[in-house]
Amino acid sequence: xxxxxxxxxxxxxxxxxxxxxxxxxxxxxxxxxxxxxxxxxxxxxxxxxxxxxxxxxxxxxxxxxxxxxxxxxxxxxxxxxxxxxxxxxxxxxxxxxxxxxxxxxxxxxxxxxxxxxxxxxxxxxxxxxxxxxxxxxxxxxxxxxxxxxxxxxxxxxxxxxxxxxxxxxxxxxxxxxxxxxxxxxxxxxxxxxxxxxxxxxxxxxxxxxxxxxxxxxxxxxxxxxxxxxxxxxxxxxxxxxxxxxxxxxxxxxxxxxxxxxxxxxxxxxxxxxxxxxxxxxxxxxxxxxxxxxxxxxxxxxxxxxxxxxxxxxxxxxxxxxxxxxxxxxxxxxxxxxxxxxxxxxxxxxxxxxxxxxxxxxxxxxxxxxxxxxxxxxxxxxxxxxxxxxxxxxxxxxxxxxxxxxxxxxxxxxxxxxxxxxxxxxxxxxxxxxxxxxxxxxxxxxxxxxxxxxxxxxxxxxxxxxxxxxxxxxxxxxxxxxxxxxxxxxxxxxxxxxxxxxxxxxxxxxxxxxxxxxxxxxxxxxxxxxxxxxxxxxxxxxxxxxxxxxxxxxxxxxxxxxxxxxxxxxxxxxxxxxxxxxxxxxxxxxxxxxxxxxxxxxxxxxxxxxxxxxxxxxxxxxxxxxxxxxxxxxxxxxxxxxxxxxxxxxxxxxxxxxxxxxxxxxxxxxxxxxxxxxxxxxxxxxxxxxxxxxxxxxxxxxxxxxxxxxxxxxxxxxxxxxxxxxxxxxxxxxxxxxxxxxxxxxxxxxxxxxxxxxxxxxxxxxx
DNA sequence: GAGTTTGAAACT
DNA sequence: CAGTTTCAAACTC
Numbered sequence: 061x062x063x064x065x066x067x068x069x070x071x072x073x074x075x076x077x078x079x080x081x082x083x084x085x086x087x088x089x090x091x092x093x094x095x096x097x098x099x100x101x102x103x104x105x106x107x108x109x110x111x112x113x114x115x116x117x118x119x120x121x122x123x124x125x126x127x128x129x130x131x132x133x134x135x136x137x138x139x140x141x142x143x144x145x146x147x148x149x150x151x152x153x154x155x156x157x158x159x160x161x162x163x164x165x166x167x168x169x170x171x172x173x174x175x176x177x178x179x180x181x182x183x184x185x186x187x188x189x190x191x192x193x194x195x196x197x198x199x200x201x202x203x204x205x206x207x208x209x210x211x212x213x214x215x216x217x218x219x220x221x222x223x224x225x226x227x228x229x230x231x232x233x234x235x236x237x238x239x240x241x242x243x244x245x246x247x248x249x250x251x252x253x254x255x256x257x258x259x260x261x262x263x264x265x266x267x268x269x270x271x272x273x274x275x276x277x278x279x280x281x282x283x284x285x286x287x288x289x290x291x292x293x294x295x296x297x298x299x300x301x302x303x304x305x306x307x308x309x310x311x312x313x314x315x316x317x318x319x320x321x322x323x324x325x326x327x328x329x330x331x332x333x334x335x336x337x338x339x340x341x342x343x344x345x346x347x348x349x350x351x352x353x354x355x356x357x358x359x360x361x362x363x364x365x366x367x368x369x370x371x372x373x374x375x376x377x378x379x380x381x382x383x384x385x386x387x388x389x390x391x392x393x394x395x396x397x398x399x400x401x402x403x404x405x406x407x408x409x410x411x412x413x414x415x416x417x418x419x420x421x422x423x424x425x426x427x428x429x430x431x432x433x434x435x436x437x438x439x440x441x442x443x444x445x446x447x448x449x450x451x452x453x454x455x456x457x458x459x460x461x462x463x464x465x466x467x468x469x470x471x472x473x474x475x476x477x478x479x480x481x482x483x484x485x486x487x488x489x490x491x492x493x494x495x496x497x498x499x500x501x502x503x504x505x506x507x508x509x510x511x512x513x514x515x516x517x518x519x520x521x522x523x524x525x526x527x528x529x530x531x532x533x534x535x536x537x538x539x540x541x542x543x544x545x546x547x548x549x550x551x552x553x554x555x556x557x558x559x560x561x562x563x564x565x566x567x568x569x570x571x572x573x574x575x576x577x578x579x580x581x582x583x584x585x586x587x588x589x590x591x592x593x594x595x596x597x598x599x600x601x602x603x604x605x606x607x608x609x610x611x612x613x614x615x616x617x618x619x620x621x622x623x624x625x626x627x628x629x630x631x632x633x634x635x636x637x638x639x640x641x642x643x644x645x646x647x648x649x650x651x652x653x654x655x656x657x658x659x660x661x662x663x664x665x666x667x668x669x670x671x672x673x674x675x676x677x678x679x680x681x682x683x684x685x686x687x688x689x690x691x692x693x694x695x696x697x698x699x700x701x702x703x704x705x706x707x708x709x710x711x712x713x714x715x716x717x718x719x720x721x722x723x724x725x726x727x728x729x730x731x732x733x734x735x736x737x738x739x740x741x742x743x744x745x746x747x748x749x750x751x752x753x754x755x756x757x758x759x760x761x762x763x764x765x766x767x768x769x770x771x772x773x774x775x776x777x778x779x780x781x782x783x784x785x786x787x788x789x790x791x792x793x794x795x796x797x798x799x800x801x802x803x804x805x806x807x808x809x810x811x812x813x814x815x816x817x818x819x820x821x822x823x824x825x826x
Numbered sequence: 827g828a829g830t831t832t833g834a835a836a837c838t
Numbered sequence: 839c840a841g842t843t844t845c846a847a848a849c850t851c
Contacts, residue, residue, distance in 0.1 A: 608845065614835055615845045653836080679833065688848055689832045 603628035611635035612646035614657060619646070622658055662695045677702030685710035686720055723790065730786040737782050741775040741808060745815040768812060776808040 604625060606616045611633045614620045618628060618635055625635040634642045650657040661675050674692050678699060683689045685699050685708045692699045692710055699710045709716040783804040787797030 602847095604846080606846065609835095613845080615847090617847085620835095650835095657835095676834095681833080683832065683848095687832080689834090691834080694848095 601626075604630050606630040606633070610642070612639075612643060614650060619643075620658070661691060662697065672697045673700045674702060678705050679703070680705040680708065682707075684708065684716065686716060726786070726789045730782075730789070733782045733786070734779070737775070737779040738811075741772070741779060741811060742815075744771045744775045745812065747771070772812060776805070776812075779804050779808050 601623070602617065604611060604616050604618050605628070607630070609615045609619075611619050611625050611628070611630050612635060616625070616630070616635060618625045618630075623635075624637070625633045634646070636643075647658075656675070659675070662672050663675050672695070674695065674697065678685060678690050678692045680690045680703075683693075685693050685703070685705050688694045690699075690705070690710060692703060692705075698712055699705055699708045711717065780801050783801045784797060787800045792800065
């Protein structure tokens with residue numbers, strides 16, 4: 061794994077990266093998996109990766125169990141404004157482009173100003189004079205708003221950071237870095253009990269400091285590099301973030317940190333070099349590390365193990381995990397083939413097994429050993445790649461160092477997150493398809509990483525039969541969770557975290573051996589049917605009433621929506637974790653019958669709801685498509701040519717539909733008007749009570765008529781007029797209208813009388 | 827709340 | 839693919 065030299069950390073901005081700006085290209089073919097696996101020597105070296113979201117003490121934990129001393133020091137990009145080299149401003153962009161050339165020196169030529177951009181640019185060859193520098197050297201040149209980093213990801217490669225605009229200060233490498241200490245934030249993924257859930261700002265100014273820091277606890281978020289080179293061009297990571305102006309001093313702990321998306325660049329041969337992306341709490345912070353050329357917001361999380369004593373270099377980039385619609389990407393670089401996953405733990409590499417899923421184009425890679433390793437599911441046709449993390453069956457469960465950290469090496473598509481003791485399955489977006497994936501509309505399928513102080517294991521431990529559903533058609537937000545000890549997968553509904561834990565967070569990784577509150581864990585907020593988790597959480601979910609289907613057929617809305625039943629009225633429900641096997645089978649059966657079964661029926665139009673249409677169309681025969689029996693009507697969309705309905709009245713010009721809509725609107729307006737009128741009346745009455753006027757009392761108390769002032773009378777008349785208008789609007793006969801008005805009048809009087817009875821203010825004179 | 831209606835899903 | 843059955847939601851009383 062290639063690790064960005066510590067100098068690079070200086071260049072990294074504090075704040076959030078804008079994923080939209082990120083463009084990734086496929087990397088050149090990766091080395092053989094074995095090589096990559098060997099290249100990552102230290103399983104013992106814990107590579108905790110943590111991310112915090114908006115000061116929430118939640119932590120993304122992808123790796124864990126490394127002793128604090130062996131942890132790689134992660135350098136964050138928090139740059140104080142007082143920094144001479146880099147001034148922190150908002151809207152800083154970081155463009156990362158992995159370079160093909162190897163052993164490129166690291167050149168930093170940063171001059172951060174407003175709207176800075178850091179560009180990590182992959183170049184085919186070592187970049188000229190900068191390449192002549194020894195690896196690890198850093199040239200920092202102020203003056204440019206963009207940093208270009210090249211030669212990332214190859215073994216023995218040096219990283220070159222170049223600013224398009226070389227400033228007056230040609231980089232002198234480490235010397236300048238030392239001269240200009242920067243403040244860094246530590247983003248750690250991977251949990252240990254002793255690890256702190258919050259980011260710790262650290263100022264690392266030179267590589268020498270890094271060496272000293274190596275003994276310290278390392279928290280790294282790695283920037284994954286794509287290994288394949290796509291025809292589209294070089295990989296470019298553009299990270300745009302507003303820079304936090306907060307002057308962070310060295311070793312200043314940053315409580316507010318991080319949501320992070322991590323890209324890891326690893327090289328099979330050389331000691332892993334880690335780029336840590338982290339972000340502060342800046343509201344505008346964005347991190348987008350994505351191979352996508354489109355403005356898709358993706359989060360790539362890569363966990364790479366590091367050699368404990370190896371000179372690891374990590375750079376933390378601010379990440380904003382708070383943005384919805386983002387997906388966590390776990391990606392490895394430099395794998396030989398997309399289908400091969402190499403897990404570089406202290407344990408020897410595990411052979412992998414390729415399993416065809418859903419046809420020849422679908423392949424699932426399974427490790428042949430159940431020990432801690434990574435199982436990758438490659439679904440070429442799918443937007444997602446799934447990674448299965450299998451907890452080691454050995455005694456590693458104790459969280460012992462050396463077995464838990466994951467070294468991820470991968471080719472462009474496959475993404476692997478490997479943690480010993482932690483089983484995790486994460487949908488991964490291949491580089492080619494990332495641009496297509498992300499943020500689903502409203503509805504985004506994106507994931508947001510957040511951190512929590514406590515670990516949660518979201519994966520049921522029950523083993524599953526080998527069920528390999530068509531991964532391309534899983535319900536929105538569905539995750540595949542590995543069963544314990546075997547190749548089974550549990551299809552996790554998008555909501556399941558929320559359903560299970562009163563939270564819309566999914567623990568991506570955690571170590572069972574880290575029970576302490578400081579345990580680091582990663583959670584992903586999963587999209588729910590295109591809704592962000594926040595939306596999903598607020599969305600009222602209708603409980604089902606299934607009796608015979610066991611909630612394992614599409615009759616059940618919960619099941620159809622990819623959700624677990626919760627607080628439902630169903631009987632004999634199997635749509636839960638307790639019946640994950642049956643559920644998985646049912647999902648597979650549904651997908652066999654209809655590969656589109658779990659896809660949204662209502663396609664989202666390009667320009668809003670007007671273009672929404674039912675994917676299959678309805679088949680109504682008796683309802684005229686004007687009742688909720690009709691899926692089109694229920695979705696508040698017109699029937700289209702795809703519908704096979706009979707006697708359809710759900711079209712634009714339909715008078716019945718117009719009448720229906722008119723009535724519906726009228727009813728809504730009526731409710732609103734009545735509410736407003738009543739509110740006004742109540743306000744008027746209350747206002748009267750507060751007046752200090754000559755009291756008109758009768759036997760010490762006020763008579764109700766004393767409250768019928770001009771204001772009260774007017775408000776009452778408004779209520780009556782509203783009632784009359786409503787009666788007219790719905791074309792009620794006169795008698796009915798009169799009755800409605802009288803009833804309203806009665807209600808008004810009752811309010812007045814009631815208010816009079818409640819008041820005992822003798823001074824009020826109405 | 828019970829019963830009916832309806833149409834999607836499942837089945838043949 | 840068409841017809842039938844099953845099912846649960848929508849609807850009515």
